[in-house]
Amino acid sequence: xxxxxxxxxxxRKPSAAATLLQSRYAGALVSLxxxxxxxxxxxxxxxxxxNLMNIVKSNSVAFILALGATxxxxxxxxxLSFGSxxxxxxxxxxxxxxxxxxxxxxxxxxxxxxxxxxxxNGYLVSYAKxxxxxxxxxxxxVFQSGALIMNDGGSYSVFSQxxxxxxxxxxxxxxxxxxxxxxxxxxxxxxxxGVLRYTxxxxxxxxxxxxxxxxxxxxxxxxxxxxxxxxxSGMTAGLASVVQVGRLTVAxxxxxxxxxxxxxxxxxxxxxxxxxxxxxxLGTLIGMLFLGVVQNxxxxxxxxxxxxxxxxxxxLIFSVWLGGVRGMLRSRRQAKLT
Amino acid sequence: xxxxxxGPVVLEARNISKSFPGVKxxxxxxxxxxxxxxxxxxxxxxxxxxxxxxxVAGLLQPDAGQLFIDGKELxxxxxxxxxxxxxxxxSQELTLAPTLSVAENIFMGRLPRTRLxxxxxxxLEHDAIAALDRLGVHVxxxxxxxxxxxxxxxxxxxxxxxxxxxxxxxxxxxTSSLSESATRRLLDLVVQExxxxxxxxxxxxxxxxxxxxxxxxxxxxxxxxxxxxxIPATPEDKLVELMVGREIEDYYAKRHIEAGETVxxxxxLASHDAGIAPVSINVKRGEILGIAGLAGSGKSExxxxxxxxxxxxxxxxxxxxxxxxxxxxxxxxxGIGYVPDDRKGAAILPVRNISENFALAWMDRLSRRxxxxxxxxxxxxxxxxxxxxxxxxGPDVLISTLSGGNQQKIVLGxxxxxxxxxxxxxxxxxxxxxGAKSEIYRMLQDAAEQGAAVIxxxxxLPEILGIADRIGVFFESRLAAEFDRAEFTEEVIAHCAxxxxxxxxxxxxx
Numbered sequence: 055x056x057x058x059x060x061x062x063x064x065x066r067k068p069s070a071a072a073t074l075l076q077s078r079y080a081g082a083l084v085s086l087x088x089x090x091x092x093x094x095x096x097x098x099x100x101x102x103x104x105n106l107m108n109i110v111k112s113n114s115v116a117f118i119l120a121l122g123a124t125x126x127x128x129x130x131x132x133x134l135s136f137g138s139x140x141x142x143x144x145x146x147x148x149x150x151x152x153x154x155x156x157x158x159x160x161x162x163x164x165x166x167x168x169x170x171x172x173x174x175n176g177y178l179v180s181y182a183k184x185x186x187x188x189x190x191x192x193x194x195x196v197f198q199s200g201a202l203i204m205n206d207g208g209s210y211s212v213f214s215q216x217x218x219x220x221x222x223x224x225x226x227x228x229x230x231x232x233x234x235x236x237x238x239x240x241x242x243x244x245x246x247x248g249v250l251r252y253t254x255x256x257x258x259x260x261x262x263x264x265x266x267x268x269x270x271x272x273x274x275x276x277x278x279x280x281x282x283x284x285x286x287s288g289m290t291a292g293l294a295s296v297v298q299v300g301r302l303t304v305a306x307x308x309x310x311x312x313x314x315x316x317x318x319x320x321x322x323x324x325x326x327x328x329x330x331x332x333x334x335x336l337g338t339l340i341g342m343l344f345l346g347v348v349q350n351x352x353x354x355x356x357x358x359x360x361x362x363x364x365x366x367x368x369x370l371i372f373s374v375w376l377g378g379v380r381g382m383l384r385s386r387r388q389a390k391l392t
Numbered sequence: 393x394x395x396x397x398x399g400p401v402v403l404e405a406r407n408i409s410k411s412f413p414g415v416k417x418x419x420x421x422x423x424x425x426x427x428x429x430x431x432x433x434x435x436x437x438x439x440x441x442x443x444x445x446x447x448v449a450g451l452l453q454p455d456a457g458q459l460f461i462d463g464k465e466l467x468x469x470x471x472x473x474x475x476x477x478x479x480x481x482x483s484q485e486l487t488l489a490p491t492l493s494v495a496e497n498i499f500m501g502r503l504p505r506t507r508l509x510x511x512x513x514x515x516l517e518h519d520a521i522a523a524l525d526r527l528g529v530h531v532x533x534x535x536x537x538x539x540x541x542x543x544x545x546x547x548x549x550x551x552x553x554x555x556x557x558x559x560x561x562x563x564x565x566x567t568s569s570l571s572e573s574a575t576r577r578l579l580d581l582v583v584q585e586x587x588x589x590x591x592x593x594x595x596x597x598x599x600x601x602x603x604x605x606x607x608x609x610x611x612x613x614x615x616x617x618x619x620x621x622x623i624p625a626t627p628e629d630k631l632v633e634l635m636v637g638r639e640i641e642d643y644y645a646k647r648h649i650e651a652g653e654t655v656x657x658x659x660x661l662a663s664h665d666a667g668i669a670p671v672s673i674n675v676k677r678g679e680i681l682g683i684a685g686l687a688g689s690g691k692s693e694x695x696x697x698x699x700x701x702x703x704x705x706x707x708x709x710x711x712x713x714x715x716x717x718x719x720x721x722x723x724x725x726x727g728i729g730y731v732p733d734d735r736k737g738a739a740i741l742p743v744r745n746i747s748e749n750f751a752l753a754w755m756d757r758l759s760r761r762x763x764x765x766x767x768x769x770x771x772x773x774x775x776x777x778x779x780x781x782x783x784x785x786g787p788d789v790l791i792s793t794l795s796g797g798n799q800q801k802i803v804l805g806x807x808x809x810x811x812x813x814x815x816x817x818x819x820x821x822x823x824x825x826x827g828a829k830s831e832i833y834r835m836l837q838d839a840a841e842q843g844a845a846v847i848x849x850x851x852x853l854p855e856i857l858g859i860a861d862r863i864g865v866f867f868e869s870r871l872a873a874e875f876d877r878a879e880f881t882e883e884v885i886a887h888c889a890x891x892x893x894x895x896x897x898x899x900x901x902x
Contacts, residue, residue, distance in 0.1 A: 252766070254759040261752055264741035271701055271730065271738055272752050273721035331743045 078325025079337035081376040085369075086344040089351065097354045105350065107233050111226070113346040114235050115140070115298045116313060117339075120320045121246045122290030124338045125283050127321050128250070130263035130330025131186040133287045135175060136294075137313045138197035141306070143168040144295035145201045148210030148305025157217040165292040171197055172288015176281035201307040209306040212299060225300030235297065242293075246335045259283060263330025315363075319370040320345055328374075344369070399427030401463070402591045403448065403479070403560050408457035410443055417443040420457070421617045423593075423610055425560060430582060430592040432602040432623065435612035435635050436825040438795050441595050444612065445562050448593065449481040450474030472501075478559035482566040484823070486545055490538035495520035497537055498552045523555040528577055543574055543687055550578060554585070561585065562593045567601060568823050571687025571851060572889075579605050597825055598852070599628055613637055636827045643826075644833050644858030647841070651861070652677030655845045656814045658698070661706035661717075666693035669870040670706060675814065675845040680836070682860030683849040685889050690869035692733055695818040695849045699723055699730025701738075710813050729812030731803055733819035733849075739803045740791050746802060747773045747787040753806035772809070780805035781831055797828025804832060808839050815839055815846045821855060833859050857882055867892030 077083075093100040119136050126133045147164035155163065171193070178189040212218050227234045250256035258279045261269040270276045299305045324341030326333025345366055352362055403425040410418040418440045425431055433441045446452040448459070450468030458465050461477060468474045471481075488497050495516050496503065504512040504519065520533035529547045537545055546566070553561060563582070567575045582592055582605055594606060602609060603624050611618040611634040618634050632643075655677045660670035668690040675681050685691040697704035700715075700723030708715045716722035723730060732738040741749055750773045751758060758764050758772070773787045780801045784794065791799055804820060817836065821829045837859065840846045850856050856863055863875045865888040873894035875884065887895050 252764055253762050254755050254764055255762060257748070257751070257755065257764055260744060260748065261741055264743050265738070267732075267738040268741055268752065271699065271720045271732060272755075273724045274755070275721065327743070329743075331741060 077337070078327075078333060079323075079340045081373050082323045082325070082337070082340045082344050085373070086340060086347060089344070089347055093347065093351045093354065097351075100350070100354055103231065105354075107236065109343075109346045109350050110236050110239070111233060111301075112349075113342055114239055115294045115301070116316045116320065117239055117342050118242060118290050118294040118297065119313065119317045120338050120342055121242055121335055122287040123317050123321050124246070124324075124326055124333065124335050125250075125259060126287050127318075127326045127328065128263050128330060128333055129259045129280060129283045130266065131179065131280065131283070132190065132318075132328070133172075133175060133186070133284060134190040134314065135171070135193040135197055136287055136291045136317070137311065138194045138201070138309050139168055139171045139288055139291035140295045140298060140313070141309045142171060142197040142201040142204075143292045144299050144305045145204045145210065145307055147292075147295050147299050148212055149204065151212045151215045151217050151221075151299075151305075152210050154216070157220045160217060161296050164295050165289055168288040168290070168292025168295065169285050170288070171291065172285040173281070175288065176284030179284060180277040180280035198307075198309045201309070205307065207307060209304050209308075211304045213303040218303070221296070221300045222303075225297055243335060243339060250334055255279065255282065260331055263332070265331070312363075315366065315370075316345060319366055323370055323373045341373075399429070399589060401425070402427050402461065404460040404463075405444070405448060406458050406460070408444065408447055408454045408459075410440075410447060410452060410454050417615050418447070418454070419615045421612065421615070423448070424620075425591045425593055427559075427589045427591050428586055429608065430586050430594055430606040432606040432609040433593055433595045433612070434602065434609050434631065435618075436795075436797075436827050438614075439612040439635070440615040441612055442564060443615075445481065445564050445593060445595060448474075448560070449479055449562055451481075475556060478557060479562070480553045480556050480558035480560070481562040481564060482549055482553045483564040484566060484568045486542075486549055488537045488545055488549060491536065493534050493536060494524070494531055494540070494548050495533035497548055498523050498533075498555055500552070502556075519555070520551075523551045526554065527551050527581060541688075543570055546570055547574065547578075550581075554581070558590065560591045560593065562595075564595045565597065565823065567596060567598065572853075573686060575601070597823070597829075599631075599826075600854070602631075603628065611635055632826055643830055644855070645830070645837070646859055647837050649678045649680075649837065649840050649861075651679045652843060655711055657707075657709045659707040661694070661697055661704060661708055663693055663697040663702050663704040665703045666690075666696055667869055668693045668697065671871045673864055673871060673874070675847060677813075677843045677845055678840050680840050680846045680848060680859055680861050682856035682863040683847060683866060684851075684853060684856050684863055684885050685866030687851065689866040689889065691849050691866040692818055693869075694866065694871075695730070695816050695847070696732070698814075698816045698847070699728060699732070699818075701730065701732065724810070724812075727813035728816060729807040729810055729814065729844075730816045731807050731818060731820060733822060735796070735799060735803060735823070740799055742790075742792040744791065745788045746777065746782065746784055746791055746794070749791045749802050750776055750787075750806045750809075753810060757810075776802075776805050776809060780808075780835065795825065795828070796823040797825050797831075800824050800832065801828065801835070804835060808835065811842070812844060815844050816849075817847065818849045819851060820848060821850070821852065829855070853882055853885060857885065865889050865892075 099105055119140065123133065123136060143164045146167040147160055150160040150163045175189055175193055178184050179186045225235055229237065258269065258274045261274060262276055262279055266276055320341035321338050322328060323344060324333065324337025326337055348365055349362055352359060401424055405423040407420045407422065408418050409420050421444060423444060433445065435441050443452065447454050450471045450473050459468065498520050499516060504515040506512045517533050524531060524533065527547055527550060529551065531540065531544055537548060567578060570578060579601060586592055596602060606623050608620060609623050609631065610620045613635065653676060654674045656675045659672050662668055662670040671694055683691045683694065696702045700718060700720040703718040708717065710727045713726065715726040715728065741752060747769065751769050754772065758769050777784060777787060782798050782801050784798065791802065821832055824832065836846055848856065848860065857880065861877050863880050863885055865872050865885060867889060872892040873888050884895060
């Protein structure tokens with residue numbers, strides 16, 4: 055029997071380094087550091103501020119999408135349509151801009167468009183109870199085709215629009231040495247991390263991903279949470295579309311299918327499990343940086359960019375395998391301790 | 393049924409040791425299995441029973457020690473190797489392919505072939521029918537396994553093991569998801585095979601099963617061999633003492649708790665989804681109502697309907713207020729604390745830690761305007777780990793690494809902490825070892841003492857008889873009868889569960 059007077063079990067806080075090394079994204083983190091050192095030795099220009107900021111800028115669209123995708127994957131589902139949703143939202147954004155809409159209102163419009171597309175996914179998944187895989191595979195082509203229909207296959211060039219100047223500052227401008235988009239990404243990252251850790255919505259996401267029936271029986275409104283997570287995914291697509299249009303100076307109806315791989319790869323390399331209930335945005339950040347550094351390294355070392363798909367796909371499979379091995383070791387060790 | 397004449401030694405394990413990183417799971421353990429003998433492997437969860445049985449079944453390689461079959465030393469490299477040598481294991485975890493047919497599952501890996509090498513479907517069906525008939529199971533060999541209930545699935549698993557011509561059969565809690573009648577059938581079969589010379593190694597938490605069929609028991613504790621004792625010469629309390637290493641004076645420790653006013657009134661509660669006929673029953677504060685019945689009698693569905701897990705009709709009031717049915721969140725808000733029977737599938741978050749598994753039930757209390765207070769959570773979780781006696785090195789440990797008993801203490805504890813007016817506990821001690829069971833009985837009497845009405849649905853008659861103040865018996869989807877503590881005996885309840893009749897008092901009463 056337990057002694058009621060004893061103090062709560064106190065365990066030593068493990069050091070920060072030990073915690074990092076045991077975490078789900080340890081593999082990605084170690085690989086990131088190793089590959090960065092190699093790159094630096096081979097091409098010292100790698101570790102210069104402009105080059106690093108270049109990595110940040112060229113990956114910010116994917117990073118914003120990856121934050122939303124992390125939420126979706128934690129809930130135990132997947133959204134395959136965010137790339138198409140980004141394109142469709144970009145067309146809405148472009149249309150608003152060429153009609154002289156002020157930038158804040160146009161951004162709001164892009165967010166709203168993305169949110170509505172996400173709500174459409176969310177409704178079909180959580181209320182009509184159709185498999186998320188089927189729904190988002192379907193909307194992947196629906197949204198893509200919608201973007202083509204909007205301007206009969208054409209794009210909207212926003213370069214000459216009055217609002218473009220402000221947009222360009224947002225996407226390409228600096229605040230001192232720091233790109234504005236980096237600050238924006240950092241704020242989004244902190245919000246996403248805070249929501250996952252400190253809000254009951256975030257906790258409900260993990261619970262639903264880990265065991266939806268247990269979540270339901272403990273009073274969590276599973277359908278509403280799933281619906282919300284798809285809306286969030288859609289809204290990140292809306293935000294990403296703004297950055298994308300700013301970078302390209304044009305709203306194009308073409309869907310960048312590479313985006314789908316890059317984003318999901320970053321999430322999974324970062325240790326968020328496809329089976330749901332595990333992971334977080336810190337892992338996604340590390341996964342994204344890793345992929346960005348690899349891509350940058352290929353450019354710096356002059357390796358053909360054709361190799362990039364081989365590398366990022368291979369790294370994805372390898373790191374998820376590594377995560378599985380690590381998880382197995384950890385649960386065995388813990389099983390014996392208790 | 394205990395066979396007195398054991399045959400020659402079939403399998404012997406000597407000085408088996410097995411370590412996992414950090415802990416010695418088995419420390420130089422011996423085990424001798426004889427032909428025509430049922431050998432019970434006993435011990436609390438975490439004592440090394442499963443590890444030892446997995447070594448014998450070729451699922452794990454020991455770090456040290458030897459295995460002998462028919463006196464010859466051998467190394468089992470994998471389960472297939474063990475099966476080839478006639479060592480077959482049935483565990484509580486099903487290993488069926490749900491999308492395939494019953495017949496394909498029974499003969500998986502050894503499907504009969506025609507001369508051309510194609511599958512001989514006709515013979516497969518014929519052989520499968522023979523294998524099923526042997527168990528007395530009536531199920532079509534062409535049915536998809538996923539369409540069968542858990543119990544029938546377990547029987548398919550058993551049919552597969554027995555059709556493999558096993559010499560050594562290992563039952564690792566194989567009866568834990570079976571009803572009483574199915575358990576009896578399995579035990580009859582075990583006896584039948586034993587008498588034909590099979591050697592059976594049985595792991596179970598159910599004492600009556602050990603005493604029904606086995607003739608010897610090896611007791612493990614903390615990975616060490618404590619003793620190998622004859623059954624039934626060793627009485628039950630002595631065996632439990634060997635297992636837990638201390639005396640458990642009164643297993644159920646039934647207290648007298650003064651019942652208060654009626655707090656839950658159930659009127660014509662029925663469930664179309666779950667298929668139960670209207671049930672009416674009231675429960676008082678401090679009262680423990682046991683619900684008995686065979687598998688499929690509707691007792692589990694009754695608990696689910698009360699807990700809001702399935703759609704239901706009728707009228708339920710808690711402390712005078714009507715409960716909105718068919719919605720877990722509304723049931724919780726009304727003061728109903730429901731604990732499901734399927735711990736893994738419906739209660740725990742296996743990939744999350746102890747802390748979050750506790751907090752899952754406390755989100756309302758821990759959060760303000762959508763934000764969770766992690767400080768308060770940590771305080772509450774530490775207190776609950778202590779109060780409910782969860783054996784762990786800390787709150788950050790993954791729940792899936794704990795024993796069934798410790799997991800269940802967390803699931804019960806988080807519900808009790810909400811101080812519900814009514815507790816609805818569906819099989820609260822399923823897959824839990826003896827020591828933890830006794831603690832769970834104490835926990836739920838504590839809750840009753842604090843004024844909760846406690847409804848315990850259980851397939852284990854002894855525990856219902858041990859702790860309930862009143863017993864309701866389900867039969868064919870309805871509440872067939874109620875008995876007060878003064879009038880219930882094992883015989884009366886069992887009779888009612890099988891026939892649905894409230895028999896006249898047994899004549900032997902004084």
